[in-house]
Amino acid sequence: MNVDHDTLSLGEFEFDSGESIPDLEITYEAYGEFDGHNAVLVCHALTGSAHVAGRDRVDSADQARAWWDDIVGPGKAIDTTEYYVVCANVPGSCYGSTGPKSENPETGDPYGTDFPPVTVGDWTEAQRALLDELGIPHLHAVVGGSVGGMNVLEWAKRHPDHVDRIVPIAAAARLDTQCLALDAIARRAITTDPNWNQGHYYGEDDDPPSDGLALARQLGHVMYLSKASMERRFGRRAAGRDAVRTFPTDAAGAFFPYRDVESYLDYNAEKFTERFDANSYLYLTRAMDNYDLAAGFESDADALAAFDGDALVMSFTADWHFTTQQAEALADSLREADANVAHHVIDSDHGHDAFLVEPDNVGPPLSDFLDAGVDGKAVTDSVVEDSQESDFAPVHNSLFSR
Ligand SMILES: CC(=O)SCCNC(=O)CCNC(=O)[C@H](O)C(C)(C)COP(=O)(O)OP(=O)(O)OC[C@H]1O[C@@H](n2cnc3c(N)ncnc32)[C@H](O)[C@@H]1OP(=O)(O)O
Numbered sequence: 527m528n529v530d531h532d533t534l535s536l537g538e539f540e541f542d543s544g545e546s547i548p549d550l551e552i553t554y555e556a557y558g559e560f561d562g563h564n565a566v567l568v569c570h571a572l573t574g575s576a577h578v579a580g581r582d583r584v585d586s587a588d589q590a591r592a593w594w595d596d597i598v599g600p601g602k603a604i605d606t607t608e609y610y611v612v613c614a615n616v617p618g619s620c621y622g623s624t625g626p627k628s629e630n631p632e633t634g635d636p637y638g639t640d641f642p643p644v645t646v647g648d649w650t651e652a653q654r655a656l657l658d659e660l661g662i663p664h665l666h667a668v669v670g671g672s673v674g675g676m677n678v679l680e681w682a683k684r685h686p687d688h689v690d691r692i693v694p695i696a697a698a699a700r701l702d703t704q705c706l707a708l709d710a711i712a713r714r715a716i717t718t719d720p721n722w723n724q725g726h727y728y729g730e731d732d733d734p735p736s737d738g739l740a741l742a743r744q745l746g747h748v749m750y751l752s753k754a755s756m757e758r759r760f761g762r763r764a765a766g767r768d769a770v771r772t773f774p775t776d777a778a779g780a781f782f783p784y785r786d787v788e789s790y791l792d793y794n795a796e797k798f799t800e801r802f803d804a805n806s807y808l809y810l811t812r813a814m815d816n817y818d819l820a821a822g823f824e825s826d827a828d829a830l831a832a833f834d835g836d837a838l839v840m841s842f843t844a845d846w847h848f849t850t851q852q853a854e855a856l857a858d859s860l861r862e863a864d865a866n867v868a869h870h871v872i873d874s875d876h877g878h879d880a881f882l883v884e885p886d887n888v889g890p891p892l893s894d895f896l897d898a899g900v901d902g903k904a905v906t907d908s909v910v911e912d913s914q915e916s917d918f919a920p921v922h923n924s925l926f927s928r
């Protein structure tokens with residue numbers, strides 16, 4: 527597979543907040559050959575990188591594991607022999623694009639929390655500027671999961687004439703209150719870690735706020751699983767191994783088992799602190815939390831009114847981070863906006879991260895949609911036509927209307 531991995535300088539960039547930086551660098555990967563009409567932009571989720579497909583990267587500046595290699599590649603759902611696929615690391619992240627850990631040219635030190643606040647709109651404008659540099663005026667499709675799905679919606683809102691098809695997966699027009707609450711607690715775990723030091727912890731003699739980041743990620747990780755999958759995988763059993771990351775505990779705690787579910791969360795949190803920057807976690811969760819599709823418009827439908835392409839909204843039954851009900855509300859807004867829309871509901875008990883780990887469920891509708899829009903063979907819609915014979919036009923009943 528032909529892969530370009532590069533970092534482009536986009537020059538001065540003004541963020542939604544009104545603040546600017548003198549030079550925004552964007553790291554991206556591109557796969558396949560551009561023929562003028564076949565570009566597909568893939569938007570990564572919260573802690574993803576530009577490395578969406580291909581061989582594991584040994585370069586430690588990037589996420590080692592390609593996060594959607596089961597979906598993107600030759601002969602796969604997003605077929606790189608057919609489409610020119612671009613994925614860019616978002617501003618504020620820590621995988622090559624400019625963010626808090628990048629050097630501030632005015633001081634010569636890392637920005638830390640002097641970096642401007644970032645929004646999903648900023649990501650979209652940075653991607654637009656990158657695509658301009660690459661000579662790609664128009665996109666066949668924009669695809670993304672989770673907050674990457676919000677990024678997809680922002681494309682339909684800001685650049686409706688630049689994209690034919692959108693695929694927001696495991697996403698919604700905005701986060702619900704429970705998730706906002708958990709994200710706020712997660713950020714406090716970071717900012718109360720003494721090593722955080724108001725976001726300035728990049729010195730040679732400094733230690734990063736790893737305990738805070740580990741706790742924040744553990745909260746996040748629980749949000750990405752489901753009650754059923756956690757029960758099935760870990761139950762209440764004791765762990766068969768020692769903790770990889772130890773936290774202070776009370777003496778009486780030693781009487782009780784260290785559980786498998788704790789072991790799982792500790793192991794994954796430890797791995798996460800090795801790959802992600804705590805300030806970036808603050809910035810990117812804020813971008814997600816503050817996203818509101820309707821911002822600046824009367825309603826979600828109003829925000830999407832100028833988009834007249836095809837939309838595939840995909841959701842997972844056990845996802846409580848972005849529920850099927852929220853996805854149905856989004857699909858309804860797209861219907862109201864007169865887009866051609868299908869809401870494809872996947873029956874899965876994995877939870878939110880199903881979009882990352884269930885390629886057999888995600889791949890076929892995605893592939894057929896890219897090929898044929900909402901008429902794609904494997905694409906289903908939550909709205910069923912009432913086939914009862916009637917003299918009247920077909921009635922559409924939403925599975926989610928009750
Ligand atoms: C764009 C992006 O989204 S990139 C970010 C990817 N997502 C995340 O990091 C979210 C958090 N991570 C996850 O949910 C998962 O690790 C995923 C989604 C990446 C992969 O899920 P799965 O393939 O189902 O992996 P699973 O959850 O079973 O195992 C993850 C790790 O925990 C380890 N593990 C499993 N059970 C236990 C246990 N009881 N105790 C300790 N470790 C355990 C596994 O060995 C595996 O280790 P490895 O990553 O070194 O191979």
Ligand SMILES: N[C@@H](CCO)C(=O)O
Pocket residue numbers: 571572573574672673750879
């Ligand atoms: N687990 C994924 C999706 C979270 O929204 C990530 O960390 O990027």
